[in-house]
Amino acid sequence: MKKLITAILFLLPVSAFAAGGGTTYPNDPANIDLSDKTSLQNGAKLYVNYCLGCHSMEYVRYSRIAQDLEIPEEQVMNNLVLGDQKFGDTMDKSMDSDLAKKWFGVDPLDLSLAARVRGEDWVYNYLRSFYVDPSRPFGVNNTVFPEVGMPHILADLQGLQAKSDELLSVEEQIAEAKAVLNDSEASEEAKAAAEEKQHEAEAAMAKLAAEGKMFVQIKEGQMTPEEYDENIRDLTAFMAYTANPVKLESKRMGVWVLLFLFVLLIFAYFLKKEFWKDIH
Ligand code: HEC
Structure with a gap:
């Protein structure tokens, strides 16, 4: 059991990495x-x-x-x-x-x-x-x-x-905030404000993506x-x-396996009945 848990813990960060790697937009579900x-x-x-x-x-x-x-x-x-x-x-x-x-x-x-x-x-x-x-x-x-x-x-x-005007403006806000955050001479207050601005802009980006407003057809x-x-x-x-x-x-196999288990269940049920018949 311990080994199993260790193995799972070991695999977790890998799968998290595979799934994540920073959000890119748009990120609509493929729904295949x-x-x-x-x-x-x-x-x-x-x-x-x-x-x-x-x-x-x-x-x-x-x-x-x-x-x-x-x-x-x-x-x-x-x-x-x-x-x-x-x-x-x-x-x-x-x-x-x-x-x-x-x-x-x-x-x-x-x-x-x-x-x-x-x-x-x-x-x-x-x-x-x-x-x-x-x-x-x-x-x-x-x-x-x-x-x-x-x-x-x-x-x-x-x-x-082409990129929509809304997207360009959000990207500009993110770039401005990042510039302040990377500036070693910026004050603590300026950095805190920039961080706030970055969060807001990222939320606005996610919203644009979700609403399908990142691009305009040209x-x-x-x-x-x-x-x-x-x-x-x-x-x-x-x-x-x-x-x-x-x-x-x-998927195909899965259906057969389930059917097999179902049939097995019926047999097991009758077998159990047969075994216990004389015991009461
Ligand atoms: C004219 C050649 C060409 C055609 C045709 C082409 N691609 Fe590509 N594709 C490339 C090149 C070159 C790259 C590498 C881009 C890079 O590394 O900057 C690439 C990269 C990719 C990647 C990213 C691979 C990765 O993981 O880095 C995917 C996915 C992809 N193509 C899918 C497709 C699909 C799907 C089609 C058909 C609709 C297609 N490509 C048609 C040339 C082509």
Whole structure:
């Protein structure tokens, strides 16, 4: 028992770290549904069309996707498998790593496990938070991943958004407060006031995010904001599935285990009755 408690205590800070790491905004819940096959299938299609060019999924085989997401082999071959890849192959990216390094400064990561490493909500919000920033190499930046090196691949679908005036003003307040807090010559009173101001501004930021007022649309995309969010939810669901494929399996198994236990319970009940019959 003691050992178990020690083990749990040992693991706690790790999981806390994985979940936290400072709040980024927006932080809307992804609300994915892994039992929704249509959502996962749409996510797989989006991934292949928009992400696989740069991000491989080394741990994922097309054949496994076909089986888990219930897509016939023929459809997988026609719609998901690109180039000369085969049904049993893992999902390789089409871009050459050296070329990618030259273009982006980094080789885009393999994303098989991204939804587990970063968290589903992080991925969901990241893909919705590109905004126009002319100072960046690709003309966009990201509030969830500042100074990101990835272009806004889904700009055709989402359109373009810019930071709202409210967000800019809150960010300015936070920056001003931080400047005072970092200033070694500032008085104690000034620091206390700055700390207060920072808290207020952070609360205002959380409110803006919750109300969906961080960005304003400056160019329409092919999708409405609602459609875009829905598709990003599907894409995130697909990535959550690849990060943990056994989750689908364990759900299926879980039902059978429960059924088995139920049947066992009935037998145990009658067995007990049989045993105690003659004892009274
Ligand atoms: C043109 C190449 C390219 C395409 C296409 C692309 N990305 Fe990226 N992506 C990058 C690069 C480069 C980075 C690294 C950014 C950095 O480190 O600054 C990145 C980073 C990421 C990250 C963060 C990884 C991490 O944990 O640091 C995620 C998540 C991601 N991309 C998801 C996607 C998804 C989902 C798609 C498809 C909708 C996609 N990317 C399409 C180039 C691309």
